[in-house]
Amino acid sequence: MSLDLSIEESLQTFDEIPGPKGNFLTGNLSQIKFEQFHQYVKEKSQEYGSIFRLAFAHKPVIVVSDPEVVRYILKNRPDKFRRITAIEAVFEELGVNGVFSSEGEQWLVQRKMMNQAFKTSQIENYYPIISNTTARFLGVMNDLASKEETVDIQALLQRYTVDITTNLAFGYDVNSLSNSDSEFQQQINHIFPMLSNRIKAPIPYWRYFKLKKDKDLDKSIEFIKELSTKFIQTAEDKINPGQLPENILQAMILARDEKGNSFNHEKLFANIITLLLAGEDTTANTLSWVIHYLVENPEIQDTLYHEIIEKSASISLTDADNLDQFPTVSAVIQEAMRLMPVAPFTYLENYAQENIAGYKIPKGTMIVVLLSQTGHDPDVFKEPEKFDPQRWLTLSVEEKKKLSKELMHFGSGARQCPGMQLSLLEMKCALISLFKQFIFFRANDSKKTEDYFAFTVMPKNLNVMVRRREQGEKNILIENSDFIMEETPV
Secondary structure: OOOOOOOHHEEEEEHOOOOOEEEOOOOOOHHHHHHHHHHHHHHHHHHHHOOEEEEEEOOEEEEEEOOOHHHHHHHHHOOOOEOOOHHHHHHHHOOOOOOOOOOOOHHHHHHHHHHHHOOOHHHHHHHHHHHHHHHHHHHHHHHHHHHHHOEEEEHHHHHHHHHHHHHHHOOOOOOOOOOOOOOHOOOOHHHHHHHHHHOOOOOOOOHOOHHHHHHHHHHHHHHHHHHHHHHHHHHHHHHOOOOOOOHHHHHHHHHOOOOOOOOHHHHHHHHHHHHHHHHHHHHHHHHHHHHHHHHHHHHHHHHHHHHHHHHHHHOOOHHHHHHHOHHHHHHHHHHHHHHOOOOOOOEEOOOOOOOOOOOOEEEEEEEEEEEEEHHHHHOOOOOOOOOOOOHOOOOHHHHHHHHHHHEOOOOOHOOOOOOOOHHHHHHHHHHHHHHHHHHEEOOOOOOOOOEEEEOEEEEEOOEEEEEEEOOEEEEEEHHHOOOEEOOOOO
């Protein structure tokens, strides 16, 4: 597909792009439930093709999913494309405009700071915090298993990832795993949905009058900001010249811009919020979807268990590098991300007229870029709606490289998520530890798990039962959701 047509006249106009018909006043807004927007654009791309047109009231929107087009757009950030202005504006007015939401020169400066914090040597240095928090998580799971109670595993995984992120980010152990009423956790849980709501809001009403939820948001931001100021001061005092930073905040404090200057407290705070956003939502929800699919496929859960038992007998889990020696663990993560990517799209706009897929796209058009549509392409994946981690174990190295360019779960190009390796490390550590010791299964009276979009795609009604697994125990899900146990040799 050519993106740079030499003959301007051969390009089709924006109005010629196919798409669902909308209302004169509201466009397509009345057709969309935004908590299901990820499913809406997926279905419409299957109906209208790899580029189609929408209207949010009188705001023109295109949705693109062809991997070549997507790569072109992502590769040309930040020069030709940027996040929609609403994102930066919302984050900026709250004082949390970090590397995720910033653009232009601000982004270039902050990227340097974040790259320092996520160097490979740094990530290896963070592993003891991940390992220790995972041990605490196992203790909580053991208590829950003994009580035989239904567990909201998504909420628990959020607390797990918040504990890791806060400890990694600024050396503060919030311990929300042991304290579900943690004020820190409650304030964070209030901030992120509100950010999502404001970005999607057709009118920025809060700039003229504030509802109670807006006033609560201000209080939450102020609470985190005051706490962060203390963390920054403590981190500055604890920095030991000549030694690797103990946490991400120290690494950001030690980073310097192009002129050799350190970063001010406002930029540090903005990126603390960015780290909390990325660390809690994306990692916790991906882990939640992995557990959902393993609950629905107990035979795969058994396969995973046997690999973990076999490999861990000769591999030390105190070394982060050894977590890559569990191919089935990596496969279930890849398969869950393929089926239910938690960040399935990004909102961008173009600085100037662009020629995209044979169409003239006017300056300032909102572009919804579908990052992982290939994951549901039957020409690429046989039975694409089936959870089948085995498919990843039979791919060649070259095939995996090719797919990694098309399944952009962590973005692509210059603005690829800098925390990708850290997130994968967390997920592997959690899954190896959990499935070595526990069996997860759905409670008979639980509702069907549903997906909905807030800031990321989250599971609703992911309520499970958990109990300790005896050595060699096998679980088989049979008709009517009954759950039976059998003893089989390892």
